[in-house]
């Protein structure tokens with residue numbers, strides 16, 4: 001069901017106007033990212049409430065935010081303030097979680113290519129680790145021996161092979177997915193049961209079926225298969241060795257309107273109906289949602305530098321293209337974005353007497369396909385107007401594509417509470433040209449010519 005869509009849209013509108021008034025967007029900053037703090041808090045509260053409703057009293061539940069969805073320290077800190085932890089998949093993401101002050105008991109490390117050094121660091125910190133494959137499990141076992149303090153909870157990722165969703169690149173439970181131990185492969189299930197029996201320190205199973213594009217039923221089927229495996233293992237070893245299931249993330253986001261569909265509640269209720277035994281108090285739970293916590297709270301706001309036309313097609317040339325909306329530009333069918341139009345003062349534009357005009361919304365990158373929307377009917381844009389790319393709070397800000405050496409834009413959080421006041425806080429400074437030059441080898445300027 002939809003949840004406060006009007007309020008979120010009103011907050012967004014006020015924030016856009018205030019961003020212009022307060023000079024966040026200007027001649028030298030033609031594109032910014034904005035995050036709605038109230039929207040993020042509301043999503044976190046809905047997630048907590050949805051699972052509180054279905055678990056037995058006293059069940060330990062950790063909602064670990066998938067850091068890759070918004071790798072921004074203040075965002076991780078805000079979510080920690082809402083009781084969430086972090087799911088990390090690289091040394092960089094782990095460092096961000098720690099910089100946000102997230103404690104080791106609230107961090108989960110998953111990744112398909114952890115090095116020995118990463119595993120050693122994770123064990124030393126006492127964070128939870130999910131091994132991806134038999135070789136990594138062996139490595140973990142070897143590292144455990146000289147380990148002084150007790151490690152954090154250790155688990156194994158499995159691929160229940162329940163199938164894919166509508167976006168192949170984000171479907172992690174296909175027959176040949178690179179993630180986890182493929183459960184339905186010949187002999188794999190027996191191997192997993194034995195692996196647990198031989199390793200009493202292994203106490204968790206992990207599965208993440210996929211992200212955007214996966215139906216809830218498919219995700220629930222993956223959780224069910226993982227639960228059944230946990231039951232089989234515990235029965236085989238004769239004790240509750242697996243005490244926690246990490247069910248991953250993947251709740252899809254509605255990119256078509258302000259409605260929050262599906263909701264955490266819908267998914268939690270489906271899980272309860274599909275896997276009732278998982279919630280009877282015998283198992284702790286870890287979730288790893290990313291996109292659904294942040295997407296709807298974010299907006300990219302960019303200036304239209306020029307409005308032109310080609311072959312009869314009006315084109316608004318803006319400062320938001322593939323460097324920010326990489327997936328949308330390269331795979332527009334899978335990642336369509338809503339585009340909102342504003343005038344130079346940040347007021348919503350309305351269509352003229354002849355109605356909306358089909359336009360291309362182009363970005364600043366030097367390749368023809370750099371379009372975030374094609375032939376989209378919108379109020380006719382003019383130079384100096386603004387466009388808003390909606391629902392971009394997850395993945396868009398932290399997956400910058402350095403094409404044309406375009407800088408990462410600044411990201412600002414806002415509150416648009418009672419009264420007219422909109423307050424902004426810096427989440428990330430805009431990248432400067434000097435930083436780009438430094439990162440591009442300026443210190444080694446003569447190294448090749450002198451070799």
Ligand SMILES: *Cc1c(COP(=O)(O)O)cnc(C)c1O
Pocket residue numbers: 066068069087110208210211212248249250251288289290291292
């Ligand atoms: C990406 C990822 C997530 C988060 O997925 P969302 O679709 O953003 O909720 C969770 N767990 C793992 C292992 C992932 O790779």
